[in-house]
Amino acid sequence: MTATRPRILGLTGSIGMGKSTVAQMLRDLGVPVFDADAAVHELQGPGGRLLPAIEEAFPGTTGAQGVDRPKLGAAVFGDREKLARLEAIVHPAVAEMRQDFLQKNAGKALIVFDIPLLYEKGGAQGVDAVAVVSAPAEAQRERVLARPGMTEEKFEQILSLQVPDAEKRARADHVIETGTSLAETREQVARLVAALGSA
Numbered sequence: 001m002t003a004t005r006p007r008i009l010g011l012t013g014s015i016g017m018g019k020s021t022v023a024q025m026l027r028d029l030g031v032p033v034f035d036a037d038a039a040v041h042e043l044q045g046p047g048g049r050l051l052p053a054i055e056e057a058f059p060g061t062t063g064a065q066g067v068d069r070p071k072l073g074a075a076v077f078g079d080r081e082k083l084a085r086l087e088a089i090v091h092p093a094v095a096e097m098r099q100d101f102l103q104k105n106a107g108k109a110l111i112v113f114d115i116p117l118l119y120e121k122g123g124a125q126g127v128d129a130v131a132v133v134s135a136p137a138e139a140q141r142e143r144v145l146a147r148p149g150m151t152e153e154k155f156e157q158i159l160s161l162q163v164p165d166a167e168k169r170a171r172a173d174h175v176i177e178t179g180t181s182l183a184e185t186r187e188q189v190a191r192l193v194a195a196l197g198s199a
């Protein structure tokens, strides 16, 4: 007998493309969504289990409130070696949490893994299909630069670390457009869920 497991949709997209917004739309439709960013926040937040390892690798970047994210970001986003060191601490712990999530939702027909770096880190192998959220570069830039603490330089650094949007679109099984109205995006999401099988 073959064991069944949920169909897994990987959700990804470059910075500011609307991934979190689309993930919420999926949740609203009753689809369980594993949020890799939220997992990172938990692991790095107050009392988070990665704090000792991060403090050892990047002294002065953690405290009672957990990781000082702007400080750690400033240390790693411009330095690929340091970023790789941080990823080696963070990514295995996120993968463990993803497995727990899969086990908890073993009886569902469809679940989503929201993984910002799915193409960058080879996560496409662990999913049945990939949906990429995508908007025109201008909309992306406007959204990102409107965020507190974001600078042109930081935006460019992060973009240079990510697989280009055009390549993500070409590789994905589904593209969810977010350069349109929220209502249109919500409709696309509903159609996709209907096509893949509901939760």
Ligand SMILES: CC(C)(COP(=O)(O)OP(=O)(O)OC[C@H]1O[C@@H](n2cnc3c(N)ncnc32)[C@H](O)[C@@H]1O)[C@@H](O)C(=O)NCCC(=O)NCCS
Pocket: 014, 015, 016, 036, 037, 040, 067, 068, 069, 070, 072, 073, 076, 083, 086, 087, 090, 094, 115, 116, 117, 120, 158, 161, 162
């Ligand atoms: C360095 C940290 C603390 C900075 O936190 P901060 O809140 O300032 O930024 P945030 O996490 O929102 O990221 C901003 C943008 O950078 C992108 N980004 C984050 N980490 C990476 C990375 N390793 N490679 C490429 N892009 C990245 C995100 O997808 C997002 O688009 C944090 O990004 C981090 O711990 N990164 C390493 C872990 C990781 O890879 N996380 C991303 C997916 S699980």
Ligand SMILES: Nc1ncnc2c1ncn2[C@@H]1O[C@H](COP(=O)(O)OP(=O)(O)OP(=O)(O)O)[C@@H](O)[C@H]1O
Pocket: 013, 014, 015, 016, 017, 018, 019, 020, 021, 022, 116, 143, 177, 178, 179, 180, 181, 182, 183, 185
């Ligand atoms: N049609 C749309 N679909 C999705 N988001 C939209 C749309 N129109 C406008 N937006 C806005 O664009 C922003 C997208 O931000 P969001 O946090 O979802 O992006 P993200 O891809 O998760 O970002 P990051 O990777 O940087 O964490 C939100 O403020 C959202 O309201």
